[in-house]
Amino acid sequence: MNWKKVTLFAVLFIFALTLTAFAQKKTDVSVFGWLTTYAKPFSEAFKAEVEKKYPNINLVFRESIYEETSTQYLLMAQSGDAPDVSYTELIMSNELANIGALEDLSKWLPKKVIDDMAPAAYEACMFKGELTSVIWDISPYCLFYNAKLLKDTGFSKPPRTFKDFEKFMYGLKGKKDSAGNKIWGTNIAGLDDLHVPFLGSPWLYNFGGEWFDKNGVAAINSPQSVEMLTWFKKLYDDTIFGPVPIDRETDRTLFMEGHAGVIGEGPWQRGIWRDRSGQGEKFDAFWMLDTYPTRDGKPGKSLMWSSNAAIMKAAKHKKEAAQVIEMWLSDPKVVLAYGRLNGGIPAVKSIQNLAEVQNDPYRKVFVSAIQAGGKLPFSPYATLINEFSTVYARAFHDILLNNAPIKKTLDSVAEEMDRIVKSK
Amino acid sequence: MKRLLVPHQTYSLRSQNIRFALLVISPAFVIAGVALYYPIFNSALMSLQKVYFGSSRFDWVGLANFRAVLRGSVFLKSFTWTLLYGVLSTVLLFVVGMYFALLLNRKMPGTNLIRGLLLMPWSIPVFVNAFLWLWLLNVQYGFVNYILVTLRILPQPVHWTGGSLVAKASVLLAYIWRVFPFNMIVYLAAFQTVDPMYYEVADIEGANKVQQFFLTIVMLRNIITFTALLNFIWAFQEFTTIWIMTRGGPAGATNTLMTQVYTRSFMERNFGEAAAMGAMWVLFLMVFSVFYIRFLLARED
Numbered sequence: 148m149n150w151k152k153v154t155l156f157a158v159l160f161i162f163a164l165t166l167t168a169f170a171q172k173k174t175d176v177s178v179f180g181w182l183t184t185y186a187k188p189f190s191e192a193f194k195a196e197v198e199k200k201y202p203n204i205n206l207v208f209r210e211s212i213y214e215e216t217s218t219q220y221l222l223m224a225q226s227g228d229a230p231d232v233s234y235t236e237l238i239m240s241n242e243l244a245n246i247g248a249l250e251d252l253s254k255w256l257p258k259k260v261i262d263d264m265a266p267a268a269y270e271a272c273m274f275k276g277e278l279t280s281v282i283w284d285i286s287p288y289c290l291f292y293n294a295k296l297l298k299d300t301g302f303s304k305p306p307r308t309f310k311d312f313e314k315f316m317y318g319l320k321g322k323k324d325s326a327g328n329k330i331w332g333t334n335i336a337g338l339d340d341l342h343v344p345f346l347g348s349p350w351l352y353n354f355g356g357e358w359f360d361k362n363g364v365a366a367i368n369s370p371q372s373v374e375m376l377t378w379f380k381k382l383y384d385d386t387i388f389g390p391v392p393i394d395r396e397t398d399r400t401l402f403m404e405g406h407a408g409v410i411g412e413g414p415w416q417r418g419i420w421r422d423r424s425g426q427g428e429k430f431d432a433f434w435m436l437d438t439y440p441t442r443d444g445k446p447g448k449s450l451m452w453s454s455n456a457a458i459m460k461a462a463k464h465k466k467e468a469a470q471v472i473e474m475w476l477s478d479p480k481v482v483l484a485y486g487r488l489n490g491g492i493p494a495v496k497s498i499q500n501l502a503e504v505q506n507d508p509y510r511k512v513f514v515s516a517i518q519a520g521g522k523l524p525f526s527p528y529a530t531l532i533n534e535f536s537t538v539y540a541r542a543f544h545d546i547l548l549n550n551a552p553i554k555k556t557l558d559s560v561a562e563e564m565d566r567i568v569k570s571k
Numbered sequence: 572m573k574r575l576l577v578p579h580q581t582y583s584l585r586s587q588n589i590r591f592a593l594l595v596i597s598p599a600f601v602i603a604g605v606a607l608y609y610p611i612f613n614s615a616l617m618s619l620q621k622v623y624f625g626s627s628r629f630d631w632v633g634l635a636n637f638r639a640v641l642r643g644s645v646f647l648k649s650f651t652w653t654l655l656y657g658v659l660s661t662v663l664l665f666v667v668g669m670y671f672a673l674l675l676n677r678k679m680p681g682t683n684l685i686r687g688l689l690l691m692p693w694s695i696p697v698f699v700n701a702f703l704w705l706w707l708l709n710v711q712y713g714f715v716n717y718i719l720v721t722l723r724i725l726p727q728p729v730h731w732t733g734g735s736l737v738a739k740a741s742v743l744l745a746y747i748w749r750v751f752p753f754n755m756i757v758y759l760a761a762f763q764t765v766d767p768m769y770y771e772v773a774d775i776e777g778a779n780k781v782q783q784f785f786l787t788i789v790m791l792r793n794i795i796t797f798t799a800l801l802n803f804i805w806a807f808q809e810f811t812t813i814w815i816m817t818r819g820g821p822a823g824a825t826n827t828l829m830t831q832v833y834t835r836s837f838m839e840r841n842f843g844e845a846a847a848m849g850a851m852w853v854l855f856l857m858v859f860s861v862f863y864i865r866f867l868l869a870r871e872d
Contacts (some may be wrong), residue, residue: 225625242625246626341838537834
């Protein structure tokens with residue numbers, strides 16, 4: 148036996164094996180956030196699309212609880228254990244950008260993709276001259292009405308004015324289902340403090356109120372804000388608004404099971420209900436969608452929420468992360484799939500202009516809410532949402548449950564909000 | 572002088588023993604240092620700083636955090652409720668635990684099975700118990716409302732976590748439900764240590780059942796005080812049940828020091844004030860611990 152040849156063959160074989168192994172080695176690119184919680188089918192489709200386009204990428208979702216994500220990111224920024232793709236909201240991105248934890252995405256994304264971003268979306272993502280995140284889904288809130296309850300109270304379509312809305316609410320007073328369960332009018336889920344200002348903002352804006360005035364002084368004690376809370380209080384005392392406080396999932400269940408007349412939600416909600424009801428698209432017939440009511444019947448303002456993506460400076464695979472974000476933001480196949488499953492509103496012009504988006508009545512309602520205007524809660528100090536939320540939620544519940552005097556309570560909330568701004 | 576005349580060999584052996592002892596206990600010291608003493612030290616430092624969460628930046632602010640905490644009404648309100656929660660739960664745990672212990676102390680068929688069933692709340696995880704009660708008490712879908720309305724005890728469902736008083740009662744109920752088996756089993760074990768002779772004497776002396784019950788209380792006073800102290804400390808540190816059921820609400824009604832520190836730190840990101848609250852809380856518990864240790868020493872005497 149020629150041992151030299153055998154040895155050479157063995158060495159070559161091992162070398163070839165090693166090369167193959169390296170060639171096939173995939174990079175685990177992590178996506179942190181709450182995507183799989185509410186958009187599981189999309190996240191699976193997204194993973195397949197990304198891995199098809201980039202065979203070297205293995206997309207791994209690291210799930211988080213929405214309410215804790217912001218804190219998790221800040222801890223990650225401090226510890227250096229960062230995901231590759233950070234699924235954020237605009238407030239979270241700005242909070243992270245404020246401590247210098249985010250990459251400038253204009254260095255990582257192709258120029259044509261950045262130029263394709265809707266101007267408002269681009270502007271919103273700029274932080275101190277850097278593109279610290281990109282919006283991949285604009286999510287204003289609108290109202291989902293129970294179609295049957297609308298019909299039962301004499302409405303063929305959702306009410307457009309406050310007056311009609313109130314008529315619908317009082318049409319539900321004392322109403323029960325066949326099993327004797329109470330049917331509520333509407334609610335603001337408030338077990339988590341954050342949800343109170345969050346879900347209350349569209350109402351505040353449409354009553355003409357603001358969180359802060361043009362000079363950055365707290366304006367939550369304005370006459371419009373007092374008027375809004377007086378209205379809520381009246382609905383609560385008349386057992387139409389409520390129960391208070393309640394967690395958001397119970398609130399959603401109440402609506403889904405026909406125990407609430409109307410609920411405020413974002414575009415993603417269609418997908419959640421299709422999923423949870425087990426009825427798929429058939430469940431769409433259960434509800435009717437419209438913007439928030441106003442005094443004059445014009446489309447109501449909303450809160451301008453958004454789903455963003457960012458890359459933290461401590462991320463390990465930035466190039467691959469940028470490739471994933473690029474697809475998430477501008478690949479028509481991915482964006483349209485998200486829209487079909489979750490009703491998202493694209494943030495790039497080229498996809499916004501596609502017929503599938505333009506002719507979709509569901510997305511049209513959200514687009515009209517975007518056009519009506521609205522801001523993030525506590526704008527321009529939206530990054531302090533957590534601090535403000537605990538103060539406002541406590542006052543809100545104190546007013547509704549303990550009959551705290553509205554104006555006086557809001558005066559002290561405004562005072563506290565100004566103190567928080569100054570202390571920061 | 573005699574002490575200096577210890578033979579060299581003995582001294583060396585002692586020294587070796589000390590070195591060995593130090594070597595053996597050093598891992599425990601290291602773990603305690605990293606996991607306990609460093610966080611306490613760091614937290615004390617933090618109470619004097621303004622911390623910028625997410626970055627390494629901080630500013631020294633002296634006692635400003637303590638002043639801010641004491642100036643606001645939230646701390647005092649949550650401290651008062653924490654104390655009340657501790658006292659009420661301690662009293663109720665004594666009553667409920669003693670009731671079931673007396674009941675199970677009798678010889679009757681199926682006692683062991685009932686004991687096992689009554690121990691279940693103590694064995695299930697804390698958060699499961701909290702969710703269980705949250706759903707049992709749910710205003711629309713809860714079993715408690717269903718039963719009470721069906722039996723016409725209530726005219727309509729009650730939102731058990733939707734009012735200051737009912738929310739307080741609900742979190743107390745959930746907490747007592749979970750912890751009472753501990754008291755029950757401790758009292759039950761203690762009953763076995765009481766000499767039946769005392770009851771025989773009491774019987775001869777003409778003591779009725781109530782008087783005999785108080786005799787039991789006197790005999791078990793050490794055990795009762797011990798469990799009461801433990802119950803109070805546990806209640807003082809309770810977080811999970813309250814957080815899951817009410818998040819300290821509504822309108823801060825069930826906010827304890829624990830939930831308040833959590834809110835101030837992880838919701839409001841005000842770590843300086845949260846640390847100041849924690850420091851005051853530790854101070855209170857230290858005073859309480861001194862009382863606790865003195866009690867234990869007195870018990871040994």
